[in-house]
Amino acid sequence: MSYQTITLVKEAGVVTLTINRPPLNPLNSQFFRELDRVVAEIGGDQEVRVLIITGAGEKAFAAGADVTEMVDLTPLEMYDFCRLSLAAYNRLENLDKPTIAAVNGLALGGGCELALACDFRLAAETARFALPEINLGIIPGGGGTQRLPRLIGTARARELLFLGEMIDAATAREYGLVNRVVPGNALLSEAGKLAEKLLAKPPVAQRMLKMALNNGMNMDLPAALLFELESFLLAFGSADRVEGFRALLEKRKPEFKGK
Known part of the structure; x- marks a missing residue:
């Protein structure tokens, strides 16, 4: 099956999903539909044991939702857009197989929320994280206000959400937002090593x-x-x-x- 916004590689029980909208990999409604479909298919595929998600290129994992699609939407249309993202992220979070976000660059807004829906987050040293929606006059609509405090605690979550400022990979590690920080050229290799460890478990x-x-x-x-x-x-x-x-x-x- 062909996709417009992602590429898939399946090898030895591991599927690597790459968000393929470089250089910033913005997340549009087509991506959310494709993500939802792929995760559903993986859930029913007994040969797949681990899912890795990353972004194409070196600049961004996903630099937020696609503002060019959002800018002229009515509140009702925006509601439908958010429902797509929430459905996809909820399905990803509840996939009964381990998931790894290999964050290779900017993970902003919806991109950060995508990483939050995964079980593990590995970050390249150049990765940056933010939920900057407050700076646009909105708030996160893909689970950021709920998953972030559950992961890192309310105090630090409030700081990131209310200020909308970007943090680097080392700070994200300190906050507990990511599990591990690795050199950029070793990111997918490290994700693969983690996947191999998970494959060995029952x-x-x-x-x-x-x-x-x-x-x-x-x-x-x-x-x-x-x-x-x-x-x-x-x-x-x-x-x-x-x-x-x-x-x-x-x-x-x-x-x-x-x-």
């Missing part, structure tokens, strides 16, 4: 772990602990668990089958 337990994390964040503690227990028991009932226990007792490397 798929059923990965799915249950992601469900427990994502759903538990929106529950009170007693309900979240119960949900965790239920997720644990589902993982415990898997053939992967039997293999993991046997491998431990037999002092060998487990061979997980995702069952």
Whole structure:
């Protein structure tokens, strides 16, 4: 299948999705439709275990939503635009497989929100992050006001959201916005190494772990602990668990089958 805004490479259980609108890779409605479709397809593809998202070129991961498309929209039309982005980002966040944002440059506005919807964020040393919507007379509409404070805490999130200022990769690492900062020429290689580590883990337990994390964040503690227990028991009932226990007792490397 051909796409207008992205390119896909599938290799050894890993799909690399590249936002292909250089040099700034702005996110338009077509991108959100394509992202939503691709993530849905990955969710049903048993051969795919990890998704990596990056941007074409060296300048930007995604420098925000496409203002040229947004500028003349009515509030109702803008509502439909935001619903597209929210649907795509929610599907990405809830994909039952690990996702990695390999942030190769500017991650502004919707681009930062896209990275926030991933499980892991690796940043090139030249990467920059911001939610600058306040400077345009608006606020984030793709999950920024909700995912950011859940990730880095309300104090730092308020600073970034109210000031709309850009931070560098090192500061993003300090804030907990990214997991790791690496040289730009090693970004995809490091993302690949992380993907390889994730590929070695049991798929059923990965799915249950992601469900427990994502759903538990929106529950009170007693309900979240119960949900965790239920997720644990589902993982415990898997053939992967039997293999993991046997491998431990037999002092060998487990061979997980995702069952």
